[in-house]
Amino acid sequence: MGLGDLLPGGGTQKSEGGLGMFGAGSPTFLTTKIDFVINWGRRNSLWPMPFGTACCAIEMMAAAASNFDLARFGMERMSFSPRQADVLICAGRVPYKLAPVLRRIWDQMPQPKWCVSMGACASSGGVFDVYSMVQGIDTIVPVDVYVPGCPPRPEGLIYGLMMIQEKIREESLSRHFEHRAEDPALVALAKANEAEIVGLTGPFGNSTQQEKLSGAPTDDNSA
Amino acid sequence: MTERPLSGLDAVERGPLPSDPSAPAAPAPVEGQSDHPSVAALASRFGPAVQGHRLMAGDQTVVWIAPEKSLEILTWLKDDPAQQYDMMSDVTGVDYGSGRPIEVVYQMFSTVHKRALRLRCRLPLEALEIDSVAGLWHSANWLEREVYDLFGVTFKGHPDLRRILMPFDYAEGHPLRKDFPLRGRFSRAEQTRRALAQDVERFYGSQELAHGGPPQQVPARTEPEAEG
Numbered sequence: 001m002g003l004g005d006l007l008p009g010g011g012t013q014k015s016e017g018g019l020g021m022f023g024a025g026s027p028t029f030l031t032t033k034i035d036f037v038i039n040w041g042r043r044n045s046l047w048p049m050p051f052g053t054a055c056c057a058i059e060m061m062a063a064a065a066s067n068f069d070l071a072r073f074g075m076e077r078m079s080f081s082p083r084q085a086d087v088l089i090c091a092g093r094v095p096y097k098l099a100p101v102l103r104r105i106w107d108q109m110p111q112p113k114w115c116v117s118m119g120a121c122a123s124s125g126g127v128f129d130v131y132s133m134v135q136g137i138d139t140i141v142p143v144d145v146y147v148p149g150c151p152p153r154p155e156g157l158i159y160g161l162m163m164i165q166e167k168i169r170e171e172s173l174s175r176h177f178e179h180r181a182e183d184p185a186l187v188a189l190a191k192a193n194e195a196e197i198v199g200l201t202g203p204f205g206n207s208t209q210q211e212k213l214s215g216a217p218t219d220d221n222s223a
Numbered sequence: 224m225t226e227r228p229l230s231g232l233d234a235v236e237r238g239p240l241p242s243d244p245s246a247p248a249a250p251a252p253v254e255g256q257s258d259h260p261s262v263a264a265l266a267s268r269f270g271p272a273v274q275g276h277r278l279m280a281g282d283q284t285v286v287w288i289a290p291e292k293s294l295e296i297l298t299w300l301k302d303d304p305a306q307q308y309d310m311m312s313d314v315t316g317v318d319y320g321s322g323r324p325i326e327v328v329y330q331m332f333s334t335v336h337k338r339a340l341r342l343r344c345r346l347p348l349e350a351l352e353i354d355s356v357a358g359l360w361h362s363a364n365w366l367e368r369e370v371y372d373l374f375g376v377t378f379k380g381h382p383d384l385r386r387i388l389m390p391f392d393y394a395e396g397h398p399l400r401k402d403f404p405l406r407g408r409f410s411r412a413e414q415t416r417r418a419l420a421q422d423v424e425r426f427y428g429s430q431e432l433a434h435g436g437p438p439q440q441v442p443a444r445t446e447p448e449a450e451g
Contacts, residue, residue, distance in 0.1 A: 096418035097390050103419055131398055131407030131414075132389070139415055190419050194412035 035172050042086070042112065043168040044074040046161065049085030049109060051102060054092030056119035056151040063154035073161060082108040087164060088141070089157070093121035094134040100188065106141040107187050111180045114164050117143045118157055120150045139192040249319050249326060249345075252287050253277045259284040261306055261340050269296055283341055290327070290344040294354035297329065297342070301359050307335040311360035314367055316374040320401030325374055327353055346376060355381035373399035390421055 048070075052060055064070045064078060079085035082105045094102055106115070117137050120126035123146045125135035134140060144167060147160040171179060190197070252275020257263065265273045265286060272292040277285050288296050300306045308331035317326045324345040332339045344353060355378035357364040367378045368387040375397035378384055386393060394417075395408040407414060 096414055097421070099415065099418040100421045100423045104423060130405055131395065131403070134415070134418070135411055139411075140419070188419060190415050192415075194416075197412040197415055198410060 035174075038173055039168050039171060043165040046073070046075050046086045046114075046164065046168075047077050047079040047084060048075050048116075048161075049082050049088045049105065050078050050080070050091065051088060051105065052091040053094060053098070054119075054121060054151075056091035056122070059151045059154055060089060060091045060118065060157060063157045068154040068158060070158060070161070073158070073165065075161060082106075083110065085109050086112065087114045087116060087161070089116045089118055090122045090137050090141075091118040091151075091157075093126065093128055094137055094140070095132045096134055097132075099134050099140050102137060103140050103188055103190075111182070112168075114144045114167070115141055116145045116147060116157070116160050116164065118147045118160070119152055120148065123148070126150065135197075139190055139197045142191050246320055248323060249317070250277060250279065250285075251275075257284060259338070259340065261300070261338065262286060264303075264305065265296065265300075268299065272296065279341075283339065285341045285343055287343050287345070290346055290353045293342075293344050294356065297356050298359060300331065300340070300342075305336075306333065308333045308338075308340060310334055311356070311362045311366070312339075314356075314363050314370060316370045316376060316399070318374060318399065318401045322348060324348065325351060325376060325400075327370060327376060329356070351376045352379055353377075354379050355384075357381050373397055375400065390418070392417070392421065 050057065050060060062068060064076070070076065075087075082088075086109075088106060088109060090102065106113075115137075117123045121128060121133075122137050123143075125133050129135065137143060145160045145163045147156050149156050152160075257276050257278065259276075262273075262276045262284060265288075269288070269292060272289040273296075274287040274289060276287070279285050300308045310332040311329065312332050313328070313330040315328050315330075317328060319326075324347050327344045327346060329342040329344075330339070331342070346353060351374070353376060355363070355367055357367055357378070358380070364382070365387055367381055368383070368385060370376050371378060371381075371384055372386040372388050385391060389398065396403055398407075409417070
């Protein structure tokens with residue numbers, strides 16, 4: 001059963017070429033929802049802004065190359081200008097010196113925009129629980145999808161981007177400003193507030209010898 | 224019943240303790256002659272300013288010199304026809320902790336005589352100053368900035384002694400010192416706030432920044448004025 005069968009009158013007036021819906025007297029229009037059409041267009045032409053700072057970027061390049069071929073999902077055009085980008089892929093660790101740059105790139109991207117935090121370092125600081133490293137880019141910019149891994153495989157990144165597509169599919173234009181409104185007063189400021197940052201990054205991180213390096217007594221030397 | 228083990232938060236609040244005095248100290252000079260021709264020449268010319276030498280890592284000759292004579296010795300090593308160490312490969316620092324002196328290390332190579340030489344200067348923590356050699360080797364310029372940034376050693380006479388790796392307004396100290404806490408001295412929230420308050424134009428060129436245009440501003444909604 002082809003598409004023409006679903007259209008009013010389309011299935012009954014097949015021409016000789018088999019393209020009944022384009023035949024004489026058949027309707028040449030589709031009815032659909034504006035949400036569906038707009039979301040269909042958005043999710044199948046996501047242009048990534050690659051913000052690759054470390055080994056995750058190598059996997060991101062592999063995901064874009066022919067073996068995994070991100071272009072199958074409409075993301076073949078890596079946009080190296082934030083002005084023409086839809087989704088920010090932060091791949092790799094972000095030091096504090098780079099934090100204002102990441103924030104500015106996010107501010108420069110036009111709405112609608114989404115953000116993928118790729119890998120352990122971008123998502124939580126990873127093993128770099130040190131003085132110089134941002135403990136998760138979600139303290140700087142809003143993140144839609146976290147891709148775990150160190151680094152994630154290209155399939156992981158593709159799955160994360162497909163989750164973005166799924167998120168777009170469920171958005172509604174009627175709630176555009178609810179989803180997409182930005183407060184100009186918050187440009188270039190941290191996304192998370194102070195309590196959130198402390199809660200997210202608290203000093204119970206993942207560096208294995210923090211107590212020893214800080215000189216706190218452990219079971220071994222306090223007895 | 225022992226007191227509960229301190230959590231990481233307690234340790235961060237209390238700050239670091241002095242590092243372990245039994246930790247390995249700097250290697251010391253050894254007695255005896257050296258096969259390296261520069262060692263005998265240095266000893267005969269500068270006498271007590273040359274504090275000793277040692278062969279390390281198989282074939283690397285290290286010479287300890289007095290920091291107050293470092294500029295004179297390094298100038299001679301560069302200009303003397305029998306030395307001609309014309310390449311400054313690396314300038315770095317070492318902190319052995321426990322209040323021990325910080326060492327500044329010069330790694331040099333002579334492309335004329337095909338010889339490498341390493342000099343070390345011990346600087347006590349209360350007098351972290353040494354003459355800059357950026358006027359002799361251009362490569363020493365950024366390397367000395369790096370040592371200043373990460374160890375807090377002041378290089379006298381340096382043309383542009385600023386931080387190079389850490390942000391210019393970094394206020395937490397010098398991170399590679401042994402007494403520097405692993406996660407820095409400020410809270411993560413304060414570090415994030417300070418990081419985002421950085422003036423990006425100060426360390427990225429205007430051409431790079433102009434690439435993406437000015438930051439996106441959402442225009443405020445205004446009521447249309449009634450025409451009267």
